[in-house]
Amino acid sequence: MNNNQLKTMRDAFIETVYERMPENHSIFFLSADMGAPALDGLRQDFKDRFINVGIAEQNLINIATGLALEGYVVYAYGIAPFITMRCYEQIRQNLSISSQIRPLNVNLIGVGTGLSYDLSGPSHHCLEDISIMRLLPNFMVFSPSDWKLAKDFVDYSIKIKMPKYLRFDSRPLPLIYNKVNDLNLEKGFYELLKGKKVCLVSTGFMTHRALKVAKELQNVGVLDVFLLKPVDENSLFEALKKYEHIITIEEAFINSGGLDSLISKILSDHQSSIKLKRLGINDKHVFEVGDRNYLHKLNNLDEESIIKLAKVCQ
Amino acid sequence: MPNINELKKKALWVRKETLNIHRIIPETRLASSLSDVEIFVALYYGKILRFNPRNPQWEKRDRFIISKPHGAISLYPILADFGFFDKSELKRVGQKGSFLGGIPDTTVPGFETINGALGHGLGVACGIAIALKKKNSESKVFVLAGDGELFEGAVWEAIMFAAEHRLNNLILIIDNNKISMLDYCKNIIDLSPLQEKFRVFKWKVRTVDGHNIKELYKSLKELKEEKGNCPKVLLANTIKGKGVPQLENNALCHIRILKEDEIINAIKKLNEQ
Numbered sequence: 001m002n003n004n005q006l007k008t009m010r011d012a013f014i015e016t017v018y019e020r021m022p023e024n025h026s027i028f029f030l031s032a033d034m035g036a037p038a039l040d041g042l043r044q045d046f047k048d049r050f051i052n053v054g055i056a057e058q059n060l061i062n063i064a065t066g067l068a069l070e071g072y073v074v075y076a077y078g079i080a081p082f083i084t085m086r087c088y089e090q091i092r093q094n095l096s097i098s099s100q101i102r103p104l105n106v107n108l109i110g111v112g113t114g115l116s117y118d119l120s121g122p123s124h125h126c127l128e129d130i131s132i133m134r135l136l137p138n139f140m141v142f143s144p145s146d147w148k149l150a151k152d153f154v155d156y157s158i159k160i161k162m163p164k165y166l167r168f169d170s171r172p173l174p175l176i177y178n179k180v181n182d183l184n185l186e187k188g189f190y191e192l193l194k195g196k197k198v199c200l201v202s203t204g205f206m207t208h209r210a211l212k213v214a215k216e217l218q219n220v221g222v223l224d225v226f227l228l229k230p231v232d233e234n235s236l237f238e239a240l241k242k243y244e245h246i247i248t249i250e251e252a253f254i255n256s257g258g259l260d261s262l263i264s265k266i267l268s269d270h271q272s273s274i275k276l277k278r279l280g281i282n283d284k285h286v287f288e289v290g291d292r293n294y295l296h297k298l299n300n301l302d303e304e305s306i307i308k309l310a311k312v313c314q
Numbered sequence: 315m316p317n318i319n320e321l322k323k324k325a326l327w328v329r330k331e332t333l334n335i336h337r338i339i340p341e342t343r344l345a346s347s348l349s350d351v352e353i354f355v356a357l358y359y360g361k362i363l364r365f366n367p368r369n370p371q372w373e374k375r376d377r378f379i380i381s382k383p384h385g386a387i388s389l390y391p392i393l394a395d396f397g398f399f400d401k402s403e404l405k406r407v408g409q410k411g412s413f414l415g416g417i418p419d420t421t422v423p424g425f426e427t428i429n430g431a432l433g434h435g436l437g438v439a440c441g442i443a444i445a446l447k448k449k450n451s452e453s454k455v456f457v458l459a460g461d462g463e464l465f466e467g468a469v470w471e472a473i474m475f476a477a478e479h480r481l482n483n484l485i486l487i488i489d490n491n492k493i494s495m496l497d498y499c500k501n502i503i504d505l506s507p508l509q510e511k512f513r514v515f516k517w518k519v520r521t522v523d524g525h526n527i528k529e530l531y532k533s534l535k536e537l538k539e540e541k542g543n544c545p546k547v548l549l550a551n552t553i554k555g556k557g558v559p560q561l562e563n564n565a566l567c568h569i570r571i572l573k574e575d576e577i578i579n580a581i582k583k584l585n586e587q
Contacts, residue, residue, distance in 0.1 A: 048448070049448075051444070051479075053471075053475060054471075054474075054475075056471040056474075056475070058437065058467070058468040058471055059437045059440075059468060059471035059472055059475055061437075062434055062436075062437025062438045062440065062441060062468065062471075062472065063437060063438075063440055063441040063444065063475065064441060065427075065437075065438045065441055066437070066438045066439060066440060066441015066442035066443070066444065066445060067441045067442075067444060067445045068441075069426070069427070069438070069441070069442060069445075070441075070442055070445030070446065070449070071445075072445055072448075089431055089434075090434060090437075090468070093428055093429070093430065093431050093434060094427070094428065094434055094438060097419075097428050098420065098427065098428045101419070101420045101421060101428075102420060
């Protein structure tokens with residue numbers, strides 16, 4: 001694999017689901033009227049196991065629940081803010097609560113996390129999903145940073161019978177994990193670069209930003225958290241404890257249950273003296289118009305701002 | 315045809331047991347659990363539903379989704395009577411360590427889904443109906459919903475979906491007791507003509523007196539056996555709080571808690587019937 005090969009997480013994921021469907025007859029794929037290039041073949045070739053429920057996220061979750069109760073592995077696909085927030089009560093009651101008694105293999109695929117849909121404005125931005133989905137008992141929250149991780153998650157998602165939220169960026173992105181051979185999905189994180197004093201801890205799209213920042217500086221670590229729930233907290237602390245400063249970077253609201261809260265909780269549990277800085281969107285919606293880089297700049301998530309902050313810590 | 319007189323006796327017993335449960339745990343929604351007694355009796359004692367108390371998850375069972383579980387306290391005695399769990403449990407409803415709570419959930423043997431929040435049952439049932447078709451299963455999916463529940467928008471997403479996917483293995487029963495929590499439904503949003511609404515949404519509609527066991531049995535049996543290519547709804551016209559004069563025709567009966575002496579009197583009156 002060439003790491004310049006740009007690809008969306010959803011296409012890589014759906015292609016692999018498509019490859020599994022001929023031999024695995026228990027897979028259903030549902031969409032709330034959302035498409036993808038990779039979905040065209042699946043829709044055509046598995047008409048009996050693909051359902052477009054229409055623009056109806058509440059019903060999407062309910063139909064998925066019914067199928068999963070009968071033993072099917074279900075993928076339910078939609079736009080990230082809508083597939084999490086429009087139908088949060090369906091997710092809570094029919095997936096989170098129900099799965100405590102009878103585990104259901106429903107995989108919610110949300111595309112367009114963070115500021116992926118930059119120009120569509122605050123209704124389409126998805127800055128709450130990490131917090132609100134992490135909150136739900138019996139749920140797994142997967143937040144890959146490249147399409148290889150997304151692709152590798154397919155077989156795992158079939159095997160692990162529980163509801164999951166898969167948050168995918170909408171943009172084609174280059175590979176990060178093409179040269180990684182010792183990845184353990186269940187650990188939930190990977191230290192991509194080892195540093196000395198400062199470590200950037202990021203998830204999803206922002207891991208690409210963290211790697212760029214680290215390239216500009218010397219000895220800055222980068223740790224990618226791709227399972228926001230559950231994550232192996234002890235191993236994660238073992239990886240973090242050598243640093244003096246941690247900067248969390250996420251395209252999400254901070255101070256409200258996201259990646260920053262997760263790291264803060266781990267540090268606190270270990271009574272650590274490591275200093276924590278949180279980067280993300282701070283308690284406001286983003287109405288400003290402009291591309292993603294511009295919106296990042298306004299919120300100190302751009303390369304320059306992060307470099308500046310990391311230098312202060314160094 | 316089952317012995318209708320026997321079924322009537324069962325309905326009377328279920329009503330009294332429901333009152334007894336309300337005495338133990340006054341938070342139970344009594345009025346809502348009395349309008350659907352005959353529906354439960356026809357489904358279970360009339361053997362409309364296929365089920366196996368020794369194996370509640372039996373693959374060949376009919377699925378029964380109770381979308382208004384707060385109003386299904388009256389199903390506790392029936393499930394106990396069939397041996398889903400021991401009858402002694404009925405005396406422990408709502409008590410420490412009991413699995414029978416104020417609103418039934420899937421920890422109760424015989425309950426398929428979690429439905430405390432309203433308006434989800436029909437959509438989940440649609441998913442089950444699709445799955446059963448995929449498995450070439452003969453089993454049917456029954457759903458019990460309240461008429462007040464039809465105010466939830468997600469129900470209509472499912473109504474549209476079921477017709478589009480020709481879910482002829484799906485039978486929705488509306489416990490049309492005409493009252494929600496705060497008022498008569500028609501004073502909140504008038505749903506009439508409900509039959510026409512379902513018809514234009516491409517459903518097969520039948521209407522029945524929801525307290526006439528014989529008619530309920532006949533309608534449910536015919537709906538179950540009918541092939542057709544559309545989902546089916548039975549509008550069961552019922553009286554909220556049926557059998558208890560303080561509750562019947564009382565717009566606020568949903569939240570009415572009966573006092574000890576009222577319960578004793580109500581049971582006495584039922585015994586005189």
